[in-house]
Amino acid sequence: xxxxxxxxxxxxxxxxxxxxxxxxxxxxxxxxxxxxxxxxxxxxxxxxxxxxxxxxxxxxxxxxxxxxxxxxxxxxxxxxxxxxxxxxxxxxxxxxxxxxxxxxxxxxxxxxxxxxxxxxxxxx
Amino acid sequence: xxxxxxxxxxxxxxxxxxxxxxxxxxxxxxxxxxxxxxxxxxxxxxxxxxxxxxxxxxxxxxxxxxxxxxxxxxxxxxxxxxxxxxxxxxxxxxxxxxxxxxxxxxxxxxxxxxxxxxxxxxxxxxxxxxxxxxxxxxxxxxxxxxxxxxxxxxxxxxxxxxxxxxxxxxxxxxxxxxxxxxxxxxxxxxxxxxxxxxxxxxxxxxxxxxxxxxxxxxxxxxxxxxx
Numbered sequence: 001x002x003x004x005x006x007x008x009x010x011x012x013x014x015x016x017x018x019x020x021x022x023x024x025x026x027x028x029x030x031x032x033x034x035x036x037x038x039x040x041x042x043x044x045x046x047x048x049x050x051x052x053x054x055x056x057x058x059x060x061x062x063x064x065x066x067x068x069x070x071x072x073x074x075x076x077x078x079x080x081x082x083x084x085x086x087x088x089x090x091x092x093x094x095x096x097x098x099x100x101x102x103x104x105x106x107x108x109x110x111x112x113x114x115x116x117x118x119x120x121x122x123x124x
Numbered sequence: 125x126x127x128x129x130x131x132x133x134x135x136x137x138x139x140x141x142x143x144x145x146x147x148x149x150x151x152x153x154x155x156x157x158x159x160x161x162x163x164x165x166x167x168x169x170x171x172x173x174x175x176x177x178x179x180x181x182x183x184x185x186x187x188x189x190x191x192x193x194x195x196x197x198x199x200x201x202x203x204x205x206x207x208x209x210x211x212x213x214x215x216x217x218x219x220x221x222x223x224x225x226x227x228x229x230x231x232x233x234x235x236x237x238x239x240x241x242x243x244x245x246x247x248x249x250x251x252x253x254x255x256x257x258x259x260x261x262x263x264x265x266x267x268x269x270x271x272x273x274x275x276x277x278x279x280x281x282x283x284x285x286x287x288x289x290x291x292x293x294x295x296x297x298x299x300x301x302x303x304x305x306x307x308x309x310x311x312x313x314x315x316x317x318x319x320x321x322x323x324x325x326x327x328x329x330x331x332x333x334x335x336x337x338x339x340x341x342x343x344x345x346x347x348x349x350x351x
Contacts, residue, residue: 046331105250
């Protein structure tokens with residue numbers, strides 16, 4: 001039995017959100033900014049994400065990679081994830097569980113902490 | 125449930141024993157959560173909108189301390205002129221249909237959001253060794269959030285004049301506990317140690333809280349100050 005391709009649907013919604021965000025760019029100046037950075041003076045792991053999203057909405061990939069390279073990289077991989085999800089959904093294959101390997105978890109931790117360090121060092 | 129919220133009170137005061145029974149089907153757990161939480165969230169949203177509209181009207185009618193602004197170097201006449209140009213507030217009845225749509229969507233969105241992030245946090249901490257999958261996290265979140273809705277009910281006290289202000293810090297602490305409470309449900313349903321469930325909710329808060337929750341807190345503070 002085929003299943004709902006939630007990941008693909010979510011990706012379409014994310015794409016739509018990015019497109020809409022570019023239209024709302026003039027309002028971005030009203031946002032109060034990152035509370036963590038305001039209190040500590042250091043960027044958090046998600047600092048630059050709003051500016052990255054706005055750059056993606058304008059189709060400015062160079063700017064998007066500058067503001068948040070990890071998020072821009074994930075956005076680049078999104079079409080691959082959509083195709084993967086649609087193929088599996090068509091075949092009725094359930095979503096695989098998250099990998100149990102300790103290395104996979106360590107890699108995810110490294111990605112989160114590495115992103116944080118990268119954004120903090122660059123003063124984004 | 126003879127006394128409303130009695131089982132939620134018991135669950136919140138004895139979180140380790142709260143999720144030891146056989147879990148209900150996901151649909152049942154979701155239905156119970158929605159039945160308890162949506163009406164309370166709707167009440168909370170209505171009161172928040174009512175207070176925000178009152179604050180806005182007060183602002184339009186010159187509710188700002190102009191003398192204080194003058195001492196801060198702001199020209200009061202400029203502020204007064206600006207306030208006079210603000211359009212009148214919408215009546216609450218016009219917002220109601222939107223709330224009836226947005227609040228249930230918000231409740232379901234929050235449930236899904238918590239499930240995704242807490243599941244990821246639990247995986248990062250090696251708490252998914254029983255291989256029960258994401259569906260188990262959805263179920264655990266639905267069960268926990270049904271009980272945590274009691275916090276929304278208590279949170280309505282913040283709208284009381286004077287008492288609301290006095291209760292702001294205890295209510296903030298309660299919010300913190302209710303955030304962590306989901307960890308007990310996650311740990312019980314995924315059959316891992318409670319600390320992993322609790323830490324998963326902390327990782328969720330850390331990853332998200334840096335940005336989105338921080339922004340939200342700033343907005344809530346601004347709204348409270350404005351009202």
